[in-house]
Amino acid sequence: MLLPFSEGELLNLPDCEITYVPDFLSAESADAYFKEFRETVTWQQDDIKVFGKVYPQPRLTALYGNNEKPYSYSGIVMQPQRFTPSLIAIKNQIETKTQVEFTTCLLNLYRNGKDSNGWHADNEKELGENPVIASVTLGQERYFHLKHRSKKELKYKILLKHGSLLLMQGETQHHWLHQIPKTARPIGERINLTFRVIP
Ligand SMILES: O=C(O)CCC(=O)C(=O)O
């Protein structure tokens, strides 16, 4: 994947390849995209199964793509809708930087500080051996936590700001877990777009 260092910060962590690009979108286009996706995406709340118990997922989601391939995780199977022009525009902007062609975008809406995304790796088998994930943040900034699977002392957190891009690639999903924790602070809504490759 091509990404000149001048355009992003490669996190100084072992066993992973994670790049943060804080100013990926201008504030104006990030504002406009937030408003558009908030209003026009058909957000759904699925149930997830954790240790045999069923809970409503603590955020809303939607799936878009340029093929018919479903995406399955945590016992949920999502069918994609066709990419919208705005999702295609953002995807093209990411592809220019990364030289990777993305097929699918999972959108997350965190309505407030109680919404979250628990510890996981994006290692579903449809994503291939070394998944490439391009994650765009719109709206409220939230912390993104990382922890190494076996070296328990290795932890990291990064504040993902409005209009930023975070790229995970290489062996990242084999060795690290990530989460968006809850926060007790009164905060606003955040939309996250995670572009993925499901060939
Ligand atoms: O909201 C985020 O920044 C992370 C989302 C995520 O990890 C996922 O959808 O797999």
Ligand SMILES: [Fe+2]
């Ligand atoms: Fe993830």
